[in-house]
Amino acid sequence: MPHPMPTFGNFSLLLALILCVYTFFAGALALRAKAAHIPLSIPPDALQETSRRAGMASFIVITCAAIALVWAAFTNDYSVDYILHHTNKALNPAYKFSALWSGQEGSLLLWAWLLSAYGFVLRLRHKTDVTLSAYASTILSVIQVFFLLLLVFAASPFALAPGPPALDGFGLNPLLQYPEMVIHPPMLYLGYVGFSVPFAFALGALMMRYPGEKWIHITRRWTMVTWLFLTCGVCLGMHWAYAVLGWGGYWGWDPVENASILPWFTGTAFLHSVMMQEKRGMMKNWNVWLIFCTFMLSILGTDLTRSGIVGSVHAFAQSSIGGWFTTFLVIIFAVCLFTYFLQRDHLRAENRLESLVSRESSFLFNNLILLIACFTVLWGTLFPVLSEYVQGSKVTMGPPFFNRVAVPVGLLLILLTGAGPMLPWRSTSMRAIRRNFILPCAAILITAVTLIACGIRPWTSDDATSDIYALLCFSLGTGVLTAIVAEFLRGASVVRTQTGKNLLSSAVLLTRRNTRRYGGYLIHFGVVVLFIGLAGAAFDQSKEIEMGFGDSLQMGSLKLVCQSYSQDSNANYDTDYALLDVYKGGKKIVQLAPERRFYTASQQTDTVVAIHSNLARDLYVVFMGRNPETDRPILKIMLKPLVNWIWIGVALMAFGTLIALVPPLQTATRRVEVPEAEPTRGPSIPSGTVPSFSRTLSPSGASATSTPEAGRA
Amino acid sequence: MHRAFSGLLRRSSAAVKSVFVLSQRGPLKLQIELQQKRRRRILQTLMVCVFAITMLGASAPKHDSFNTVGHQLMCQCGCGQILLECNHVGCPVSGPMIDELKAQFAAGGSETQVLNWFVNKYGPIVLAAPIRGGFDTMAWVVPFAVLVLATVGVAFLIRYWKRRYLALPSAGLDSTALELPDPIRDRIRRETGVE
Numbered sequence: 001m002p003h004p005m006p007t008f009g010n011f012s013l014l015l016a017l018i019l020c021v022y023t024f025f026a027g028a029l030a031l032r033a034k035a036a037h038i039p040l041s042i043p044p045d046a047l048q049e050t051s052r053r054a055g056m057a058s059f060i061v062i063t064c065a066a067i068a069l070v071w072a073a074f075t076n077d078y079s080v081d082y083i084l085h086h087t088n089k090a091l092n093p094a095y096k097f098s099a100l101w102s103g104q105e106g107s108l109l110l111w112a113w114l115l116s117a118y119g120f121v122l123r124l125r126h127k128t129d130v131t132l133s134a135y136a137s138t139i140l141s142v143i144q145v146f147f148l149l150l151l152v153f154a155a156s157p158f159a160l161a162p163g164p165p166a167l168d169g170f171g172l173n174p175l176l177q178y179p180e181m182v183i184h185p186p187m188l189y190l191g192y193v194g195f196s197v198p199f200a201f202a203l204g205a206l207m208m209r210y211p212g213e214k215w216i217h218i219t220r221r222w223t224m225v226t227w228l229f230l231t232c233g234v235c236l237g238m239h240w241a242y243a244v245l246g247w248g249g250y251w252g253w254d255p256v257e258n259a260s261i262l263p264w265f266t267g268t269a270f271l272h273s274v275m276m277q278e279k280r281g282m283m284k285n286w287n288v289w290l291i292f293c294t295f296m297l298s299i300l301g302t303d304l305t306r307s308g309i310v311g312s313v314h315a316f317a318q319s320s321i322g323g324w325f326t327t328f329l330v331i332i333f334a335v336c337l338f339t340y341f342l343q344r345d346h347l348r349a350e351n352r353l354e355s356l357v358s359r360e361s362s363f364l365f366n367n368l369i370l371l372i373a374c375f376t377v378l379w380g381t382l383f384p385v386l387s388e389y390v391q392g393s394k395v396t397m398g399p400p401f402f403n404r405v406a407v408p409v410g411l412l413l414i415l416l417t418g419a420g421p422m423l424p425w426r427s428t429s430m431r432a433i434r435r436n437f438i439l440p441c442a443a444i445l446i447t448a449v450t451l452i453a454c455g456i457r458p459w460t461s462d463d464a465t466s467d468i469y470a471l472l473c474f475s476l477g478t479g480v481l482t483a484i485v486a487e488f489l490r491g492a493s494v495v496r497t498q499t500g501k502n503l504l505s506s507a508v509l510l511t512r513r514n515t516r517r518y519g520g521y522l523i524h525f526g527v528v529v530l531f532i533g534l535a536g537a538a539f540d541q542s543k544e545i546e547m548g549f550g551d552s553l554q555m556g557s558l559k560l561v562c563q564s565y566s567q568d569s570n571a572n573y574d575t576d577y578a579l580l581d582v583y584k585g586g587k588k589i590v591q592l593a594p595e596r597r598f599y600t601a602s603q604q605t606d607t608v609v610a611i612h613s614n615l616a617r618d619l620y621v622v623f624m625g626r627n628p629e630t631d632r633p634i635l636k637i638m639l640k641p642l643v644n645w646i647w648i649g650v651a652l653m654a655f656g657t658l659i660a661l662v663p664p665l666q667t668a669t670r671r672v673e674v675p676e677a678e679p680t681r682g683p684s685i686p687s688g689t690v691p692s693f694s695r696t697l698s699p700s701g702a703s704a705t706s707t708p709e710a711g712r713a
Numbered sequence: 714m715h716r717a718f719s720g721l722l723r724r725s726s727a728a729v730k731s732v733f734v735l736s737q738r739g740p741l742k743l744q745i746e747l748q749q750k751r752r753r754r755i756l757q758t759l760m761v762c763v764f765a766i767t768m769l770g771a772s773a774p775k776h777d778s779f780n781t782v783g784h785q786l787m788c789q790c791g792c793g794q795i796l797l798e799c800n801h802v803g804c805p806v807s808g809p810m811i812d813e814l815k816a817q818f819a820a821g822g823s824e825t826q827v828l829n830w831f832v833n834k835y836g837p838i839v840l841a842a843p844i845r846g847g848f849d850t851m852a853w854v855v856p857f858a859v860l861v862l863a864t865v866g867v868a869f870l871i872r873y874w875k876r877r878y879l880a881l882p883s884a885g886l887d888s889t890a891l892e893l894p895d896p897i898r899d900r901i902r903r904e905t906g907v908e
Contacts, residue, residue, distance in 0.1 A: 247798055254793055361871050368867050376856040383843070383852050391848050396787050398841035399795060405856050430752055 006080050006158040009068035012061050013156070016116070017148040019058040020141045026051035027138030034131075035208070048134050052123045055137050058144060059113075059120035066113045069106060069157050073099045078169055081161040082106060088171040088601040090571040095177050101185040102176055104306070104321075105157035110186065112147040114193040119144065122197060128218055135204025136197070143196050146328050154321050171601030174573075178244045184236040188260060191230025192298045195263060197222045198270075199295035202288050206339050209346045213281070216274050221661060223274075223291075227267050228657040234260050235650040246607040246622045248542070248638045250646065253402040255310040258381045259301025265374035266294040269367045276363050279425060284347035285340075286367070292336045297374070299329050310381055362420035369416060373409045380405070407469050411476060414531055417524045418480030421487070439486050444479035451475065466538035473535035477528045484521050484528075491518075512665050519660025523653050530649025536642025544624065547578065548632045556639050558619060559583040563591070565633045573597040575608075578623055578633045582612060594623035594635065618643040778824050783814055786831055787841050795841055 030048035033040050040047065069082070073096045078084045086099045086106070101110045119140045126133035151157065175181075198219040205215035237260065238250040251257060270290040276283045303325035304310050380397045388394045422436040451471055458467035492507040499506065511518040545553055547562040554560075565578040577595040581588055592610035599606065612619040620638040627634055783797035790806035792799055796814070799807040813834075817827040831839045843849035 247794055249798075252793060364867050364871065365864075368863050372856070372860050372863060375859055379856055380852070387843065387848065387852075393837050395837050395843040395849065395852075396839070396841055397843070397852070398787055398793075400785060401842035401852065404842075405853065409856075409860065430748075 005068050005072045005075070005077055006160060009065045009072075009158040010152075010156065012065035012068065013148060013151050013158075016058045016061040016065065016112075017145065017152055019054045019061060020144040020148055023051050023055040023058065023141035024138055024145060026054065027134060027141065031131075031134055031138060031208075051141075052126060052134070052137055055141055055144075056120050056123050058141075059116040062109075062113045062116045062148075065151075065158075066100065066109055069109060070097060070100055072158075073097070076169070077165075078167075079160055079165040080157075081159045082157045084161045084166055084169050086169070086172055088169040090601065091169075091172055092177070092572075094179070094182055095172050098176070098182045098185075099172060101189070102172055105151070105155045105159070107185065107189070108147060108151055108155055108321075109157050111189055111193055112144065112151055114186075114189050115140070115144055115147060115196060118194060118197050122200075129214065131208065132201065132204055132210060132215060132218070135208055136200040139200040139203050140196060143200075146324075150321060150324055154324060168601065171599060174597065174599045174602060174604050174606035175244055177599075177606075178240060180236050180240045180243070184233060184240055186233075187229050187236055188233030191226055191233045192260075192263065192302075194222065194226025194229055195267060195291070195295045195298055197226070198291050202291045203336065203339060206288060206343050206346070209343055213278055216277060216287070220274065223267065223271060224657055224661055227264075227271060228654060230260075230264050230267065231650065231653055231657070234264060235647070239647065242643070243609060243611065246609045246636075248540070248620055248622075248636075248640065249399075249537075250643075253380070253397070253399050255381050256305045258377045259305050261377060262297040262301055262374055263294045265370045265377070266290055266297055269370040269374075270294060272363050272370075273367050276360055280360065282360065283363075285344065288340065288347060290367075296329060296332060296336075299325055299332065303329060304381065310385060359420065359423045359425045362416060362423050366413075366416045366420055369409060369413050373406065373413065376406055376409060377402070404465065410531065410534075411469070411472050414473065414476045414480060414528060417527055418476070418483045421521065421524065422483055436483070440479040440483040443482035444475045447478040448475040463538070470535040470538035473531055477532045477535075480528045481525065484525050487521060488518070511659060512662075515662045515664045516660050519656045519658075519662075522656030522659060524656075526649045526652030526654075526656055528649070529652060530646050533642045533645030533647075533649055536640070536645065539641045541639040542636065543638075544634065544636045546627050546630065546632050546634050547580075548630070553637060555619070555637055556617075557584055558589075558639070560592075560621075560637060562633075572601070573599045576623065576626065576633075578635060580610070580621060580635075582619060592619070592621050594621045596623045596625065613644050615644055617641045778827075779814065779818055782818075782824050782827050783811070785828065785841050785844070786810070786814070786839055789835055789839060 026047050029040070030044040030051060032038065033044040033047070069080075071077075072080045072083045073087050074093070076083075076087070076089055082103055082105050083099070086102045087096050091099075099106065101107045119137065122133060122140065123137050126137070201215050201219045201222075204210070237257065241252065241257075242248075242250040270287060273283050273290060274287050277287050303322055306322050306325065380402055383397050384394045418440060419437075422440075424432065448471060451474055456467055456471050456474075458464045458471060461467040488507055488510070489503075491510045492503050495501070495506040495510050495513075496503055499509065501509065541556065543553065543555065545551075547553065547560075547565075549562060549564065552559055552561045559582070561581045561583065563579040563581050565576075568575045568577070575595050575597045577593050580592045580594070582590045582592060590612045592612060594610040595608035597606050597608060598604075607622055607624075610621045618638075618640040620640055622636040622638075624634040624636050626632065780797070784795055786796040788794050788796050788799035788804065788807045788810065790799070790804050792804065796807060796810055813831075814827065817830055822830065828840070828844075832845070837843070837845060843852045
């Protein structure tokens, strides 16, 4: 056999396709037979079990295909076209591994593998709810079939290179030779692909007219984990753009970037609005469509960028597989629409909204703002296509458009991030509003006045827009942070009174008692910190300068002195670099070495940015090149305030999500039969007479039932 | 101006008087309605202020011309970056484009003339954002129009739901009745671990 690995890989993909097709047909037949009581020669339960096992087997088979591709990369098998174009012999082993997702075919294989991995876990945990899991498994198998069809017939990663095998490969794109690139795409794909699971559960629950909100409880963790992966994936991409591309920014509003943020907006909206369904039995139609849209946006984003409809600077933007995604998207939309119209009477709300100033309406407005943000980004991404259709000429929708249109929406989002959690469910009183809002409002005012006093005066600035946005962002951000800290302190002081612990331990205990609520607060805290970091961009400073030996440059309070500049080379690349000493107050704080590399295999040039970070600012130095006349390096030096706050904000968001995923402290429970909720109100019972159904036990054994979160969680 | 101001004063003093009279003699229901109306007004004013402040930022920036126009143009090498921010190593396009920009200003061109010159040479794709008027205006208007319409729509929806809620038989004027039985249900859900 001349090419064992490509043959093995192709065979594995074909087998996986057959298994997934079987999973779908057997699963669908079994579910139909059970629902309509159709007699079959095989018992429907047994047929359903074979479907489940075939689905699980598909994971093992796709894993084999992925291993075959990685194996081919490590053994330098340049008979495989994909390996030839994305690796070379001198490539670092970690990047050889990441070659699996460095090109279109490989990334599709990664997508299929992750989907099968999610499916494997779902099918393994089918006992949570056998019938609903069977529906979800069958729906998931359809998505698997689509990706496997793509891999087998349209974009095979095991396609052979024409002619005799080459001695060495063309190498990996230098921009992708960066540690974050090893984890950024898998994270992003884990996010994209992960939304398939709640989508499958939602569609399955609608198809089977699943009673109650259990499907939401089952999928809540799936959705949160997926959201966490997507958040981390998007932010790792931002960090990669910042640290590698060398333009000093982290978000360029490129269509591929925009595509990654679209499902994030709707996914975030879904995570908020499901709380309305859980707590009040409201917004059932809305939630179903939110998760449908989130999944469809994952596919639409891929379609937009890979079909070449919208131009992108990303490598695999244009290919022939766009039509496949469009067709799949249309089918998915038709199925969702049909199922919804058939079963929509099942989604009737249990309760009605009672007040404009309540948690429910804040969720509504939160959803509205997130969807507007999603629409704005989608509109900006698609407008060039629309313009070409209407005016006959394409236009560019660059950062000036998005910064001006999206920032006001972002500011409204910050406002709701703070205001929403402070409103109780159902309705509130003026006194409660005053009590909860007075401190944050004072913080907003004090911050605004302080900033204006410190010199942020938009009316005297050259760039009024940036300054006013920054002023608003800092002020609102401080208000929201104050509100969150006040909530923690209020709760912690009650716990302290009950348990006698110190304030910090009380805050930890409070969080452990209601991980979901306080984890959510931490996420909000992270979001605000991130926004404050983004607002720092309004005060960026930049200089481009040619520096020789001993030349110096003053940048803010920092002084940069060029110590030397030289060249070096290794098997993978030749490098050109400068050594800069950075002084502050006459004391040397760091030496920076910005580089420019020339990769021999791919014949491409790339810069390696030198960054010195602290909490207040980043010193960002790019080696632009050499002046051909003087042979001295040309450097671009930027001072970027508060960039670290962005990464800290993301870390806080991830930490908050992890906390929200942890089950709260175990409660001793007593089963109580509860009648189904009714839209009308029952007889008036004074709240003091409501019996307590459980006691939350603190680790020390002290009992506490009347925590401030109890009434508003 | 003076007449309008005194009219406003008259109206507000009449409103204060009516509140005073009602608080002295009016029925409790009317007082509650008035209070609710006042709260609504305060909320509406606050919302208008927030919108106004956030939209204030949409004023035109006042850069020096070279910097302003240089940030309104895209580098045409395919890197997808703003002309004055293109750091594409060895970029064969941004350098000559920046030279052209300098030359146009040196020749005494205004910002609009320079932008038009670039559009004529490279096509509308050279502009970093659609600013030619006509259909391009749609790009800017639609997101804000959708925001305003959706906000108004949601506000009306909440109002409609609230009215429908109040129209339900046994919908209480008694405020304690509004509290129940959902708190019990919520509490049972929470404490029996349905979450």
